[in-house]
Amino acid sequence: AQTVTQSQPEMSVQEAETVTLSCTYDTSESDYYLFWYKQPPSRQMILVIRQEAYKQQNATENRFSVNFQKAAKSFSLKISDSQLGDAAMYFCAYRSAERETSGSRLTFGEGTQLTVNP
Amino acid sequence: DSGVTQTPKHLITATGQRVTLRCSPRSGDLSVYWYQQSLDQGLQFLIQYYNGEERAKGNILERFSAQQFPDLHSELNLSSLELGDSALYFCASSVRGWGETQYFGPGTRLLVL
Numbered sequence: 001a002q003t004v005t006q007s008q009p010e011m012s013v014q015e016a017e018t019v020t021l022s023c024t025y026d027t028s029e030s031d032y033y034l035f036w037y038k039q040p041p042s043r044q045m046i047l048v049i050r051q052e053a054y055k056q057q058n059a060t061e062n063r064f065s066v067n068f069q070k071a072a073k074s075f076s077l078k079i080s081d082s083q084l085g086d087a088a089m090y091f092c093a094y095r096s097a098e099r100e101t102s103g104s105r106l107t108f109g110e111g112t113q114l115t116v117n118p
Numbered sequence: 119d120s121g122v123t124q125t126p127k128h129l130i131t132a133t134g135q136r137v138t139l140r141c142s143p144r145s146g147d148l149s150v151y152w153y154q155q156s157l158d159q160g161l162q163f164l165i166q167y168y169n170g171e172e173r174a175k176g177n178i179l180e181r182f183s184a185q186q187f188p189d190l191h192s193e194l195n196l197s198s199l200e201l202g203d204s205a206l207y208f209c210a211s212s213v214r215g216w217g218e219t220q221y222f223g224p225g226t227r228l229l230v231l
Binding site for chain 2: 035037042043044045046047050091095104105106107108110111
């Protein structure tokens, strides 16, 4: 079974600065997807960014980018120019790409609570 | 707004009772997933339906059941409720059933007293 680990329960960053959230995962599969979801105080789960394991290029979405290290099974999220609205719980998630397995589920890490200080 | 709707937003009930949570997926999405978020268990996958058929099962209790209807909306039924069932229940949907991104609804917050 796949596992996802976020070793930083809490992080803080100054507004306009850059912060990196860590995520590691364990899998024996070669093809999979990785995601970062954001959960603000409203509790809504919002997709931040997605990475396909077969792609070597790191995904970017505006101020959000990832550092995907497949061999190390590491998937960190970098938030640049942090804004007050970035304050939220961030979850790293894994999903198998194998069509016929029960891997269609998302496996989540424990989450990292990000505080943005003005 | 993800396009996934869930009702009700909040539910307060007593132990031993039964409740039904409802989810409408994004237009065009065939797959629906249910997740439970609790303080002690984190975010856990419960069950997936694809075009009306059960596709995958996770850590879903026998007291819980779900179905997906011909119009693709889904219901999660929770019975013989216990205090520990208090949680935020999310529904998510995706176009098919594998690989692509899941979009989450706003969740139903269940409190069992």
